[in-house]
Amino acid sequence: MRSAVSSKIALVIYLIALMLPVYWLINLSLRTNADIMSGLALWPHHPTLEKYRAIFDDPTWVHAFGVSLSYVAINTVISVAVALPAAYAFNRYHFIGDKHLFFWLFTNLMAPSAVFALPFFNLFYAVGLFDTVWAVALAHCLFNVPLAVWILEGFVGGVPREIDETAAIDGYSFPRFFIRLFLPLIANGIGVTAFFCFMFSWVEQLLATTLTSSNALPFAAVMTRSYSASGMDWSLLAAAGVLTMVPGAVVIWFVRNHIAKGFALGRV
Amino acid sequence: MMDKPWNNRAWLFVLPVLALVLFSSIVPMMTVVNYSLQDSMGVNNFFWNGDAWFRDLLDPSTEIGARFADALLRTFAFSAAALAVEVPLGIAIALCLPRRGWAVGISLVIIALPMLIPWNVVGTIWQIFARADIGLFGAALTGIGLPYNVTQDSVSAWVTIVVIDVWHWTPLVILLSYAGLRAIPDAYYQAARIDGASRWAVFVNIELPKLQKVLVIAVLLRFMQTFMIYTEPVVVTGGGPGSATTFLSIDLVKIAIGQVDVGSAAAMSLVYYIIILTACWIFFTIMTQLDRRRDA
Numbered sequence: 001m002r003s004a005v006s007s008k009i010a011l012v013i014y015l016i017a018l019m020l021p022v023y024w025l026i027n028l029s030l031r032t033n034a035d036i037m038s039g040l041a042l043w044p045h046h047p048t049l050e051k052y053r054a055i056f057d058d059p060t061w062v063h064a065f066g067v068s069l070s071y072v073a074i075n076t077v078i079s080v081a082v083a084l085p086a087a088y089a090f091n092r093y094h095f096i097g098d099k100h101l102f103f104w105l106f107t108n109l110m111a112p113s114a115v116f117a118l119p120f121f122n123l124f125y126a127v128g129l130f131d132t133v134w135a136v137a138l139a140h141c142l143f144n145v146p147l148a149v150w151i152l153e154g155f156v157g158g159v160p161r162e163i164d165e166t167a168a169i170d171g172y173s174f175p176r177f178f179i180r181l182f183l184p185l186i187a188n189g190i191g192v193t194a195f196f197c198f199m200f201s202w203v204e205q206l207l208a209t210t211l212t213s214s215n216a217l218p219f220a221a222v223m224t225r226s227y228s229a230s231g232m233d234w235s236l237l238a239a240a241g242v243l244t245m246v247p248g249a250v251v252i253w254f255v256r257n258h259i260a261k262g263f264a265l266g267r268v
Numbered sequence: 269m270m271d272k273p274w275n276n277r278a279w280l281f282v283l284p285v286l287a288l289v290l291f292s293s294i295v296p297m298m299t300v301v302n303y304s305l306q307d308s309m310g311v312n313n314f315f316w317n318g319d320a321w322f323r324d325l326l327d328p329s330t331e332i333g334a335r336f337a338d339a340l341l342r343t344f345a346f347s348a349a350a351l352a353v354e355v356p357l358g359i360a361i362a363l364c365l366p367r368r369g370w371a372v373g374i375s376l377v378i379i380a381l382p383m384l385i386p387w388n389v390v391g392t393i394w395q396i397f398a399r400a401d402i403g404l405f406g407a408a409l410t411g412i413g414l415p416y417n418v419t420q421d422s423v424s425a426w427v428t429i430v431v432i433d434v435w436h437w438t439p440l441v442i443l444l445s446y447a448g449l450r451a452i453p454d455a456y457y458q459a460a461r462i463d464g465a466s467r468w469a470v471f472v473n474i475e476l477p478k479l480q481k482v483l484v485i486a487v488l489l490r491f492m493q494t495f496m497i498y499t500e501p502v503v504v505t506g507g508g509p510g511s512a513t514t515f516l517s518i519d520l521v522k523i524a525i526g527q528v529d530v531g532s533a534a535a536m537s538l539v540y541y542i543i544i545l546t547a548c549w550i551f552f553t554i555m556t557q558l559d560r561r562r563d564a
Contacts, residue, residue, distance in 0.1 A: 007364040014361050015378050021397045021435065022381070024404050028396060036402050082284040089281035094274045101282065107548045108293050112496040114517035115537040118524045119296030142292040145285055205388045205499055206521075220386040224503075234402060241389045248384025249377075256376045260447030260482075263440055263489075 022245070029238035036234050051239035061240070064222040067133055068202070069247070071218070074137035076197040079144040080152075080190060087152030088178070092161065105146035113206045116142065121210055135211040136218070140201045147200065148193050151262055155189025192262045195255045202248060220244055303534035321535035332523075332532050336539075338511070339519040346515060347494040349426075350433045354490060357434065358441025359479070363471070365446055376446075379439045391503025394432045398504070418505060422512035425505045429513050432500050437493065441486045448482035449475060481558050488551040495544070516540055 028036055029051060030044040055061045089095070090102055116139075124135040159182070167177040183190070209221040223240045255262070307317040327333040361379075366372055382390070398418050400406040409416040416424045452474065460470045498517035501507060507514035507522070514522070520540065524533030 008366075011361065011364040011375065014364070015375065018382065018435065018439075019378060020404065021393050024397050025393050028402070040402070040404070040407055078288070082288055085281035086285040089278035092272065093278035094272045095276045095278040095282075098278075101286070103549070103552050105285070105289065106552055107545055108289055110492050110496075110544055110548050110551075111293070112498075112517055112540065112544060114496070114498055114520045115300065115541055116296050117521060118530070118533070119299035120292075122299055123296055138288075138292060141288050145289055145292075149285060199384055203384065203386045205386055220388050223392070224388060234396065237392060238396065241392050244386050244389045245381070245384070249381060252377055252380050252384060253373075256373050256380070259376065259380055260443040263443055 025238045025241050027238075028234055029242050031235060033233060033235045051236045052243075054236065055239055055243065061219070061222060064217055064219040065243070067212075067216050068208075068219040071133040071136040071140070071208070071216070072198055072201040074133060075140045075144055075201045076194050078137065079141060079148040079197045080194050083145055083148035083152050083193070084183075084190070085178075086149050087156050088182070090149065090153050091156040092164070102149075105149055109143050109146040109150065111142060113204065117206060117210045120207060124211055130211060131213045131215050133216050136208045136216065137201075139207045139211055140204060142207075143204075144197045144200055148197055151193045151196060152186070152189055155186045155192070158189075159185050188258060192255055192258045195251055195259075196262045198251060199248065300534045300537050303530045304538055307531050317531060321531045322539070325532065325535045325539060335511075335519065336536060339514055339516045342513070343495055343497075343515045346429070346433075346497065347491055349430050350437070350494045351487060351490055353430065353434050354438045354441050355483070355487060358438050358486070359445050359483075361438070361442045362445035362449055363475070365442075367450065376443070379442055381439075382436050383439055387499035388503050390432065390436055391500045394428065394435075394500070395504050398428050420509055422509050425509060425513050428504060429497075429501050432504065433494060433497065436500070437490060440490065444482040444486045445479055448479040452478045484554055484558065488547075488554070492544070492547060492551070495547070 027041075027044055030047040030049070031041070032046075032048060032050065035041075035044075035046065090098060120135075120139050121130070124130045124139070129135040129138070163181070163185070164177070167181055168174075172181065205218070205220055208218045209224075212218065212221070219240070223237060223244075252259070304321055305317060305319075307320075324330045324332050325336050328337045365375055385393070394405075395418075397403040398406045400410045400416065406416060406418070415421060418424050418428050456474050457470065460474060465473070496517055497515055498521070501513045501515060502518060505513045507518045511519075516536075520533055520536055523529050523536065
């Protein structure tokens with residue numbers, strides 16, 4: 001019994017430590033700059049939503065939030081759509097070069113963005129996509145498509161092959177089987193995969209900022225710009241930071257029981 | 269595993285992925301290879317330079333070679349430090365999590381939250397949090413009399429970057445370990461209780477062996493990610509003070525974009541990429557071995 005209590009205490013301490021930096025950000029976002037500079041305060045004594053209002057009233061911020069969400073959405077749709085048939089093929093069949101191809105996809109998943117920043121810039125500049133949401137969405141495919149294939153392959157493996165065979169005997173054509181029977185069976189997997197594509201596209205900033213300059217600048221990049229431009233507006237910075245956490249916090253609730261499987265690339 | 273039928277038409281299913289990843293991987297990669305073998309005199313005036321960039325880079329007596337060797341060493345040291353904290357801490361917290369009940373969902377969501385914050389915002393959060401004047405962490409450390417200063421003192425900078433990484437990514441280890449722990453049937457624990465096994469004996473003999481696979485995944489993923497760390501140190505320390513926290517990725521971007529020394533940067537990219545590729549291959553081999561054991 002004693003160990004149960006002490007492990008609960010340890011857990012609570014850890015969770016508090018984990019939330020402290022986030023709490024601090026929220027704390028600062030609710031105070032004015034003068035208030036922040038006047039000294040430390042463990043909670044906002046005169047909370048104000050002034051900075052949040054300023055962000056929502058400023059078209060640059062609102063536009064940037066839309067930009068971030070749209071390249072994330074485009075990327076997620078593309079990644080999951082192309083990865084589904086590939087994951088099925090890798091799990092169900094042998095074909096020439098399958099192992100090499102699977103490994104090659106994996107190496108792209110691990111590719112350091114820093115290596116690709118400059119060539120991507122040249123590439124998207126040359127094809128006229130620079131500073132559009134498509135450039136970022138396509139660039140993020142570099143790691144999200146392989147990620148989606150890997151996670152989905154794990155989930156496809158969880159569906160017994162007998163189902164494919166039974167459907168074929170029952171006279172289902174392959175496309176009909178795949179869409180009507182198979183996709184609903186791995187709906188969980190598709191949800192988890194979409195979540196991970198969303199997440200990695202949302203958090204990645206090196207490529208997103210390299211490939212955009214003004215029209216398609218992501219929200220988190222506007223944040224960095226704004227603080228170098230206007231001196232140190234800590235309060236505004238904190239409020240913007242809090243807003244970047246909202247989409248993640250919302251979607252994570254839906255996949256909380258499957259997160260681990262996604263992080264293990266579908267291999268738990 | 270063995271009864272998968274041969275079917276080369278499966279290639280058709282893979283084609284869209286192949287086309288997309290070719291576009292976003294091979295094309296840029298060829299640009300890098302191109303740059304690494306040429307030198308430029310101004311814009312668009314390239315000439316063949318052979319393997320000179322590589323020879324400079326891998327020779328620690330040249331300036332760029334020394335810089336590369338230092339950055340490489342720093343990056344390995346950082347990976348080692350982060351892993352040494354994150355893996356034991358992650359396992360410990362996973363063991364503390366309740367196996368069922370209302371607290372599980374909430375705990376998991378809180379634990380996963382840091383991983384869903386854009387990486388430069390993670391940097392900003394800690395940049396604020398570590399300041400001695402307006403940040404709780406910095407104020408607390410200076411308050412108890414430690415010479416803590418992220419921008420001036422390289423020990424502080426290092427500690428901060430490791431703490432950030434621990435804060436940011438221990439959750440990954442926790443989630444994986446927790447998933448592994450939940451997969452252990454209750455019967456194992458009951459048997460251990462009947463035998464009167466101590467808590468430690470249960471951990472060493474039951475939990476650790478069952479966790480082996482997820483831990484391998486966790487360690488390898490964390491190694492790769494720490495090895496590629498870029499955004500957080502750039503925001504918090506800018507690679508400094510001096511070059512104390514200039515890891516490989518940071519140095520690469522500095523050389524390529526800051527100094528527009530494209531040839532060196534490209535050669536460096538390729539060497540970096542080959543290291544990653546080797547690590548990937550080890551990862552892949554271990555993973556497929558473990559998968560095979562699962563299927564057997």
